[in-house]
Amino acid sequence: xxxxxxxxxxxxxxxxxxxxxxxxxxxxxxxxxxxxxxxxxxxxxxxxxxxxxxxxxxxxxxxxxxxxxxxxxxxxxxxxxxxxxxxxxxxxxxxxxxxxxxxxxxxxxxxxxxxxxxxxxxxxxxxxxxxxxxxxxxxxxxxxxxxxxxxxxxxxxxxxxxxxxxxxxxxxxxxxxxxxxxxxxxxxxxxxxxxxxxxxxxxxxxxxxxxxxxxxxxxxxxxxxxxxxxxxxxxxxxxxxxxxxxxxxxxxxxxxxxxxxxxxxxxxxxxxxxxxxxxxxxxxxxxxxxxxxxxxxxxxxxxxxxxxxxxxxxxxxxxxxxxxxxxxxxxxxxxxxxxxxxxxxxxxxxxxxxxxxxxxxxxxxxxxxxxxxxxxxxxxxxxxxxxxxxxxxxxxxxxxxxxxxxxxxxxxxxxxxxxxxxxxxxxxxxxxxxxxxxxxxxxxxxxxxxxxxxxxxxxxxxxxxxxxxxxxxxxxxxxxxxxxxxxxxxxxxxxxxxxxxxxxxxxxxxxxxxxxxxxxxxxxxxxxxxxxxxxxxxxxxxxxxxx
Numbered sequence: 001x002x003x004x005x006x007x008x009x010x011x012x013x014x015x016x017x018x019x020x021x022x023x024x025x026x027x028x029x030x031x032x033x034x035x036x037x038x039x040x041x042x043x044x045x046x047x048x049x050x051x052x053x054x055x056x057x058x059x060x061x062x063x064x065x066x067x068x069x070x071x072x073x074x075x076x077x078x079x080x081x082x083x084x085x086x087x088x089x090x091x092x093x094x095x096x097x098x099x100x101x102x103x104x105x106x107x108x109x110x111x112x113x114x115x116x117x118x119x120x121x122x123x124x125x126x127x128x129x130x131x132x133x134x135x136x137x138x139x140x141x142x143x144x145x146x147x148x149x150x151x152x153x154x155x156x157x158x159x160x161x162x163x164x165x166x167x168x169x170x171x172x173x174x175x176x177x178x179x180x181x182x183x184x185x186x187x188x189x190x191x192x193x194x195x196x197x198x199x200x201x202x203x204x205x206x207x208x209x210x211x212x213x214x215x216x217x218x219x220x221x222x223x224x225x226x227x228x229x230x231x232x233x234x235x236x237x238x239x240x241x242x243x244x245x246x247x248x249x250x251x252x253x254x255x256x257x258x259x260x261x262x263x264x265x266x267x268x269x270x271x272x273x274x275x276x277x278x279x280x281x282x283x284x285x286x287x288x289x290x291x292x293x294x295x296x297x298x299x300x301x302x303x304x305x306x307x308x309x310x311x312x313x314x315x316x317x318x319x320x321x322x323x324x325x326x327x328x329x330x331x332x333x334x335x336x337x338x339x340x341x342x343x344x345x346x347x348x349x350x351x352x353x354x355x356x357x358x359x360x361x362x363x364x365x366x367x368x369x370x371x372x373x374x375x376x377x378x379x380x381x382x383x384x385x386x387x388x389x390x391x392x393x394x395x396x397x398x399x400x401x402x403x404x405x406x407x408x409x410x411x412x413x414x415x416x417x418x419x420x421x422x423x424x425x426x427x428x429x430x431x432x433x434x435x436x437x438x439x440x441x442x443x444x445x446x447x448x449x450x451x452x453x454x455x456x457x458x459x460x461x462x463x464x465x466x467x468x469x470x471x472x473x474x475x476x477x478x479x480x481x482x483x484x485x486x487x488x489x490x491x492x493x494x495x496x497x498x499x500x501x502x503x504x505x506x507x508x509x510x511x512x513x514x515x516x517x518x519x520x521x522x523x524x525x526x527x528x529x530x531x532x533x534x535x536x537x538x539x540x541x542x543x544x545x546x547x
Contacts, residue, residue, distance in 0.1 A: 001057050001088050008087055011053040015083050018249040019221065021230070022049055033237060033245070035180070036228030041073065056080055060090075064097045075099035076227070079220035079249075105223050109154055109185075111137035111215055116243060117155070118204040118270050118322050119195050120288075121370065123398045128199075129370055130354060131266035131322070132157075133240045135247075136188055136205065137219070153188035156222060158242040160232035174234035181232030181242070183225045196288045203286035204322055206270065209279055210251055218250035236262065240269040254279065261329060261547075263352060267322040267363065274323055285316030293405070298444065325363025327523050327546035328353050332376070334542025340421055340535055343382035347389065347540060350375050357397065357483055358491045358527065359544075360519040366446040367483070369397035388429055391417035399451050399483075401442035410451055412436040412479075421536035424465040424473070424506035432459035436479050447485040455479035455497055467503035475499030475509070490518040509534060523547060 010016055017023075017030065024030040032039075032046045041059050045052035059073035060081065074081055074097050084090070115136040122128035134157035138149065145152065160179035164170055173179050195201045210218070230242060241264045244256040259272040273280050287295070295314045318324075332349030352373040355364050376390035395414035400406070417431035438453025459466075459473045466473035481495035493515040500508050510533070517527030523546040531538045 001061075001090075001093065002054060004088055005053060005057065005084075010084070010087060011050040015252045016049060016053065018245075018252050019079055019083055020045075020049065020052060021245060021249070033230055034225075034228055035231045039224070039228040041077075057084070060084075060094050062095075064095045069097050069099055070101045072097055072099075075102050077224055078102060079217055079224050082217055082220055102223060105226075106219060109137050109219055109222075110140045111154075111219060112140045112212070113138045113207060114210055114215055114218060114247075115205045115207045115284075116247070116269070116273060118206070118266060120202045120204075120322075121365070121368070122199050122201050123368060123370065123396055124199075128201075129396065132195075133243050133266045133269055134158075134191070135243055148189070150189040150192060151187065155186045155188045155191040156183055157186075157191075158183050158230070158232075158239045158246075160234075161229075171234075174232065177231040177233045177237070179232040180229040181237070182229050183222060183242075185222075185226070192286065196286060200288045200290040202288050202291055202320075204270070205284040205286060206273055206280050207282040207284070208247070208273070209281040210247075214251040218246065221246065221249050236264055238264060240264050240266045244269050244272060263328070265328045265353060267325050268328055270322045271325075283316075283321070285314075285321075287314045290406075297403075297405070319362050320364070322363050326355075326360045326519075326525075329547050330359075331545045331547070332542050333545075334529075334540050336529075336538055336540030336542075338380075339537040340427065341380065341383055343380055345378050345380040347379075347542065348377045349390075349542075357399075358493045358515045358517040360489050360517075360525055360546075361485065361491065362489060366485075367399035367401065367440065367442065367449055369395065371395040387419065388417070389419050391431070393417070399440040399442070399449055401440050401446060401449065410438050410440040410453060412453065412455075420459075420461075420464075420509075421533040422506060422509045423534065424501075424504060424509070425461060425463060426535055428461050428463035430459040430461035430464055430473070432457055432473075438479070448483070450480075450482045452478060452480040455499070457499070465505055466501075469505065473501060473504060475501055477508075488519070490516070492516050517544070 021033045022030040023033055029047055030049055040046055040052055042048065042051040042055035045055060056073065056077065062073065064072050069075055074094065115138065117134050117136050119132040121131040134155050137154045137156060139152040139154065141152065158181055160174065160181050162170065162179055164173065192203065195203060230237065232238065241260065248254055248256055254276050256272045256276065259275045260268055292314060330351040332347065334347045335344060336347065337344050351371060354370045354372065356371055357369045371392050372394050374390065374392040378389040379386050393415040395416065397412045399410045400408035414434045416434060417429060419427065419429050421427055434455065434457035436453035436455040438451060440449055440451040442449035455478065456476045460471060462471050464471050464473055477497060477499040479495065479497040484492045486492055496512045498508065498510045512532040514530045515527060517525050519525045525544040527542055527544065529540040529542060
């Protein structure tokens with residue numbers, strides 16, 4: 001078998017690499033993304049596909065110890081056995097073994113098809129701010145069963161095993177891979193109830209066109225992964241990435257991970273599905289309780305609804321399907337003028353993620369904003385100056401419309417860096433923290449919205465004349481704005497804030513911003529931005545490329 005395996009070069013085949021989660025970049029040796037030691041039979045198996053293949057075949061041939069069948073390699077690694085048997089044709093060459101735990105696992109899951117499920121983003125939980133994806137294994141219906149498919153089916157999700165509630169420590173460990181990630185199995189009905197009802201998040205389900213052999217191999221591979229861990233990275237090796245990697249392991253004919261950016265967001269994985277023609281067989285929309293109630297209210301606006309409408313009666317908002325969203329990354333190029341120096345300037349920007357209120361709205365919640373590392377650089381030819389104009393480390397805006405039955409407040413939180421133009425900071429870069437809380441009124445389709453909030457912030461700059469002449473400024477005051485979808489996917493956005501500055505020589509300041517942005521083509525937009533501060537009026541024409 002070893003000789004035949006070497007002749008076929010199985011150790012470097014796509015199937016073996018996918019099943020062991022080996023990834024190779026350039027000339028460097030392949031390294032597995034599985035971090036649990038029990039997943040490997042060779043001491044150096046994590047970075048030596050040949051050694052792991054040899055160790056696997058040797059372990060398969062070991063005798064079986066009665067009463068310890070589940071510990072044998074044939075029971076621990078059934079997906080490897082299936083893959084190798086297809087090429088080496090074991091026949092009766094290996095020990096005959098019955099695997100009790102594996103048998104129970106397979107009978108419990110027994111899937112006939114697989115779906116990838118996208119869960120809409122949930123701004124109240126930082127871990128879910130970008131959304132979530134998981135697998136749904138659709139179980140073969142037992143004879144005489146009256147249970148619904150949701151009650152029979154299982155969900156499988158890759159999640160971090162966290163050990164802290166501290167948001168800063170959580171962010172640090174999540175970004176640096178210090179949380180172990182594991183695959184967890186749940187009743188699909190329980191998970192759907194959690195997302196749809198408790199968290200009011202819509203679900204989009206993408207039924208995958210996998211054959212029965214691929215579905216069975218996926219089941220066996222999930223068994224192998226259930227006894228190990230893969231380090232969790234919030235922006236890269238996360239729930240979405242490993243969902244796709246697991247599908248690739250079961251169906252090596254499919255390339256999905258190669259279609260992802262360096263930073264992987266859940267909606268990017270949905271787009272990757274559509275890069276493989278025919279992979280998505282069907283799309284189902286599973287509305288949240290909030291969406292169901294809103295749909296019923298549109299039909300019975302004169303009375304309080306007494307029952308929840310059936311989810312199947314609610315048409316899917318196809319313009320909000322995640323595969324229609326613009327690219328998660330954004331580059332900005334523009335030219336503008338400023339009154340402060342009576343000169344022109346050029347700007348270059350890059351945003352890591354994800355969406356602001358003026359971006360093309362398809363595939364996105366209408367009234368939410370989530371930005372991470374939004375950076376703008378500026379070059380002024382007249383002043384011969386190259387400056388940092390904006391650096392938004394993170395910003396979350398949730399405009400929750402007030403209705404007769406919903407009273408959620410609107411809010412904004414951000415860690416920012418911005419260039420100020422007032423008497424206490426004529427042209428200096430300040431960074432700080434900001435929080436706003438208020439209310440929003442919106443049309444029924446949320447295409448028009450107005451909001452007002454109480455805003456407070458603290459800003460820091462060595463060039464700032466702040467509290468007592470020091471480098472710290474505190475501000476408090478109103479923040480108001482309006483947003484409207486115009487023709488097609490064009491957005492108009494206006495925000496204005498006035499701040500009282502306690503303890504500072506300058507008693508108040510203000511900031512007014514207007515944006516008009518239109519989508520020209522998929523992932524391409526053109527827009528105008530204006531900003532007014534006490535010492536500066538600026539206008540900018542810019543193009544936006546999403547990828």
